[in-house]
Amino acid sequence: MKLSVVLSIYNGEKYIIEQLDSLRQQTRLPDEVLMYDDGSTDKTPELVSAYLAKYGLDNWKYISNQVNKGWRKNFMEGMWSATGELVFSCDQDDIWRKDKLQVMEQIMEKNPQISLLVSNYRMFYPDGSEKIGPRKNKQNLERIELTNNFLLVQSPGCTHCIRKELLDLAKKYWRPEYAHDALLWRLSLFDNGLYIYTDDLIKWRKHENSAFSVESRExxxxxxxxxxxxxxxxxxxxxxxxxxxxxxxxxxxxxxxxxxxxxxxxxxxxxxxxxxxxxxxxxxxxxxxxxxxxxxxxxxxxxxxxxx
Known part of the structure; x- marks a missing residue:
């Protein structure tokens, strides 16, 4: 299967290299990496350009938006431009486990009923503490059942492996106020195609300047x-x-x-x-x-x- 990774980037100079290293060192390398910069004003463009040149990553593309789109639109349009059969949304400040792509691809190959596969995550904080969620690590594949509190997105977009067919369908329903992970989570949930692999395949960085933290405060x-x-x-x-x-x-x-x-x-x-x-x-x-x-x-x- 062809695998695409899509990053939404904005002023990510502090952590972006760690994230890129974790992509470059995957046991199953991505076939396509698309990085959409939404108007960074720090040193992110220079850092990313130098990184691509240093490692000769010809199938990695860095695109600078002409106008600021906002992270919701930047992610959705970026994923729609991907050509892979499986698309992975990626934040700029996390660290992926080296076998994340390999593990999720193998599961998707064996389970065609899955439209969206998510995983556990390991949250890590500036003080060094860590916490695994949303479920216990059991290395099980489990279907996520529809409940009355369906608006809760249990696993963030950085854990998502999305079939291209689901992304194409999402074009009919996306609105500018919808977060990409919330839309895809709920579409797959209501069609019984949402599954979780209960192993932490990603280190999810928690800090006060992340888009998630800022929006939660607001x-x-x-x-x-x-x-x-x-x-x-x-x-x-x-x-x-x-x-x-x-x-x-x-x-x-x-x-x-x-x-x-x-x-x-x-x-x-x-x-x-x-x-x-x-x-x-x-x-x-x-x-x-x-x-x-x-x-x-x-x-x-x-x-x-x-x-x-």
């Missing part, structure tokens, strides 16, 4: 939460169309989950708009829909303690 205010609810509602409606047009077989469970989530999002929106404690108590009926349970308590905190 969500901790009332306006941002309202915007998130609006996006989630459009996502729910999109998934309903997807199920009815592009998912075959029995659809009762998928529609039941979406119906419950539609009620949860409407109730959560009502709580934020009215700030009525009674609406918050009613919201507790949908506890199982929250991506993380603590977010229910977080709603009360934002509305009655932080108040902004």
């Amino acid at each position: 969500l901790k205010n009332i306006r941002a939460k309202k915007d998130w609810i609006n996006v989630a509602q459009t996502f729910e409606k999109m998934l309903r169309v997807y199920i009815l047009t592009d998912v075959s077989g029995e659809k009762t469970k998928q529609l039941k989950v979406l119906n419950r989530n539609a009620k949860w999002l409407a109730q959560r929106q009502k709580f934020y708009n009215t700030k009525n404690p009674l609406q918050g108590i009613i919201l507790a009926m949908y506890w199982d829909c929250f991506p993380r349970y603590r977010q229910y308590l977080g709603d009360w905190y934002l509305l009655y303690i932080k108040r902004k």
Whole structure:
């Protein structure tokens, strides 16, 4: 199979070389590496160009965007440009285990029912601490089941191995406000094609300047939460169309989950708009829909303690 790796890059001078080394040293080398720089203002362009020249990586391409696209669009358009049968999304600041490509390719070859394969990760922090997630390391292949809290993306995009067919289908449903990993996760989940290999094939760097960390902090205010609810509602409606047009077989469970989530999002929106404690108590009926349970308590905190 042809393997493509796609990186979204922006001001990555601090960690980019470690990530590139981990790609270059794979036991199964990628057939294509596409790096899309979204307007770096640091030394990233010089570092990457020198790296490619040093190692003679002719099948690695560094592309500098003419305008800043934002990381969501940069990732999606980059992956759509890939020519591999399997596409791996890659951040600029992580470290891949040397057999990541080899292990995931072998699994995908043997299991054609998988549209998106993810793996465990090993989070590592500036203080040296580490944590494995989202499941225990058992070296098992497991299908991820659809549940009411389907909005939770358990494994980030840096762990994803995506069939080209899923990426092509995603063109119909992607919107600028959708993160690439969230869209692909949910499309595959609702079509029973989402699987996880429970081994940590990547070291996921956790630091305060990552796009994930910055966006998580920005969500901790009332306006941002309202915007998130609006996006989630459009996502729910999109998934309903997807199920009815592009998912075959029995659809009762998928529609039941979406119906419950539609009620949860409407109730959560009502709580934020009215700030009525009674609406918050009613919201507790949908506890199982929250991506993380603590977010229910977080709603009360934002509305009655932080108040902004």
